[in-house]
Amino acid sequence: MIPQGLLKDLEGVPLETEASVLRRKSRDYFWYSPVLKRLLDGVQADLVACPRDEAEVVRVLRACHAHRVPVTARGAGTGNYGQAMPLSGGLVLDLHHLAQVDCSRPGRVVCGPGANIAAVNATLRSARAEALRIVPSTAATATLGGFVAGGSGGLGSVRWGGLRAAGNVLRARVVTCEAQPRVLELEGEDVLKIVHAYGTTGIVTELELPTTRAEDWVDVIVGLDRWQDAAMLARQLAESDGLLLDEVAFFVAPLPHDVFPAWRSALRRDQSAVIVMAAPSALEGVLAAARRARGEIVHRSDRLSAEARAGLPSVAEMGWNHTTLRALQADRSITYLQTRYPDLAALERVHARLGDELPIHVELIRSAGAPSLAGLPLVRFSTEERLREIMRIHEEEGCAVFDPHVYTLEEGGWRRPDPLLLAFKREADPLGLLNPGKMIAWDRPDFDFGAGKAFVFSGLETTTAAT
Numbered sequence: 430m431i432p433q434g435l436l437k438d439l440e441g442v443p444l445e446t447e448a449s450v451l452r453r454k455s456r457d458y459f460w461y462s463p464v465l466k467r468l469l470d471g472v473q474a475d476l477v478a479c480p481r482d483e484a485e486v487v488r489v490l491r492a493c494h495a496h497r498v499p500v501t502a503r504g505a506g507t508g509n510y511g512q513a514m515p516l517s518g519g520l521v522l523d524l525h526h527l528a529q530v531d532c533s534r535p536g537r538v539v540c541g542p543g544a545n546i547a548a549v550n551a552t553l554r555s556a557r558a559e560a561l562r563i564v565p566s567t568a569a570t571a572t573l574g575g576f577v578a579g580g581s582g583g584l585g586s587v588r589w590g591g592l593r594a595a596g597n598v599l600r601a602r603v604v605t606c607e608a609q610p611r612v613l614e615l616e617g618e619d620v621l622k623i624v625h626a627y628g629t630t631g632i633v634t635e636l637e638l639p640t641t642r643a644e645d646w647v648d649v650i651v652g653l654d655r656w657q658d659a660a661m662l663a664r665q666l667a668e669s670d671g672l673l674l675d676e677v678a679f680f681v682a683p684l685p686h687d688v689f690p691a692w693r694s695a696l697r698r699d700q701s702a703v704i705v706m707a708a709p710s711a712l713e714g715v716l717a718a719a720r721r722a723r724g725e726i727v728h729r730s731d732r733l734s735a736e737a738r739a740g741l742p743s744v745a746e747m748g749w750n751h752t753t754l755r756a757l758q759a760d761r762s763i764t765y766l767q768t769r770y771p772d773l774a775a776l777e778r779v780h781a782r783l784g785d786e787l788p789i790h791v792e793l794i795r796s797a798g799a800p801s802l803a804g805l806p807l808v809r810f811s812t813e814e815r816l817r818e819i820m821r822i823h824e825e826e827g828c829a830v831f832d833p834h835v836y837t838l839e840e841g842g843w844r845r846p847d848p849l850l851l852a853f854k855r856e857a858d859p860l861g862l863l864n865p866g867k868m869i870a871w872d873r874p875d876f877d878f879g880a881g882k883a884f885v886f887s888g889l890e891t892t893t894a895a896t
């Protein structure tokens with residue numbers, strides 16, 4: 430329930446109270462996970478506030494602090510783990526009005542958190558022939574604030590690494606949730622206090638990111654008879670020092686044939702595939718590597734008219750979690766995992782043990798200076814027990830799992846508290862009102878990460894029991 434005093438304090442700030450809007454703005458893509466769907470389906474905010482500027486963000490946070498009302502920030506709601514879902518109800522802070530874009534300085538862009546990522550890139554391209562370094566495959570809908578606070582990497586990560594790599598976020602302006610909210614400027618390593626923190630440590634009102642030269646990326650799809658050859662080609666391309674690439678991923682047969690209907694007539698069911706986005710200057714190098722690997726060039730976007738290209742899915746929306754989305758559109762029982770394969774031998778062992786139950790999709794991303802194998806394999810879901818077993822099998826084979834079937838920062842990450850985030854939260858959100866339930870270290874400092882039990886947020890029990 431929203432206290433009357435809060436509504437009075439928020440007079441003049443745009444608010445939404447209609448039930449259908451509350452429901453819509455309380456959800457994200459949590460339903461990718463059958464586990465989260467079971468746990469979070471009933472979660473709902475009591476109020477949505479849509480501040481028009483930073484001063485209104487400060488007003489909302491001051492009022493929520495005074496009335497002890499939880500606040501969950503929201504961009505476009507495309508996160509996958511219930512990140513933007515208000516587990517304790519309360520107020521959803523929809524930041525879409527804070528969408529300013531300033532690209533007056535070369536090599537960097539300053540944006541409001543609600544700026545749509547594709548719109549930022551369009552502005553950058555027309556003003557300075559520049560682009561953001563890394564964007565999620567949801568760039569067409571997602572916001573920059575949501576990406577920085579909830580995402581991890583995407584197109585561009587094969588070259589620039591993840592969002593948390595030094596230099597990929599330059600500055601963040603952040604409002605604290607205190608009796609008198611402060612506006613802080615975080616720079617350098619301090620930005621890690623809000624990057625991928627799910628809005629638990631402050632509300633971002635401005636971001637400064639580095640930019641790079643805009644390229645007219647050419648999509649290339651290569652079909653290969655052996656999945657090992659696809660994996661080696663993908664790794665080789667990602668390792669190539671002189672090839673300017675924005676995306677490299679591979680799919681083990683029959684995934685590409687089954688999940689991408691547009692390529693069904695071009696790819697045999699027993700063919701694996703590599704997808705690449707190459708700068709025009711890198712195209713010859715990509716084609717030469719594909720020829721050496723005895724790959725078949727199934728698609729080259731530079732060979733098609735603009736009209737023909739428009740009718741086909743772009744590689745930018747085939748990889749990352751768009752693979753999962755396309756698979757889910759065809760088969761609602763599909764879900765997915767997030768993994769790291771230390772090498773191809775480990776992937777081979779996992780594949781040998783799980784076969785068709787785990788259709789394999791791997792993104793090549795730069796990590797500590799070298800390409801790494803970031804898995805987003807699909808899972809043919811049967812039961813939650815079997816899903817846990819599949820994760821255990823990965824771990825037995827030496828592969829890390831970043832569990833996408835949990836809603837907390839720690840369980841979805843390295844399964845330990847992050848002292849930097851916890852210390853900053855104590856300072857910036859002393860009552861723990863920002864996105865409650867997402868940081869175990871705050872809610873249950875004594876939680877035993879080694880005990881093999883999932884964290885259950887007590888506020889969530891109350892919300893779901895009430896619905």
Ligand SMILES: Cc1cc2nc3c(=O)[nH]c(=O)nc-3n(C[C@H](O)[C@H](O)[C@H](O)COP(=O)(O)OP(=O)(O)OC[C@H]3O[C@@H](n4cnc5c(N)ncnc54)[C@H](O)[C@@H]3O)c2cc1C
Pocket residue numbers: 457458501502503504505506507508509512513524542543564565566567570571572573574575576577578579580581582583584626627628629631632633634749750751754864
């Ligand atoms: C099909 C599909 C493909 C995807 N591909 C990728 C991908 O390539 N890479 C990737 O990293 N992710 C990917 N995702 C996840 C998601 O789309 C991205 O992370 C996206 O950038 C999130 O942006 P959003 O505006 O939707 O954020 P939301 O989902 O609205 O929010 C994400 C998190 O950020 C917090 N937040 C939002 N705004 C603020 C703010 N101003 N201050 C503080 N906290 C804030 C929210 O509370 C929430 O915890 C994908 C998801 C789908 C469904």
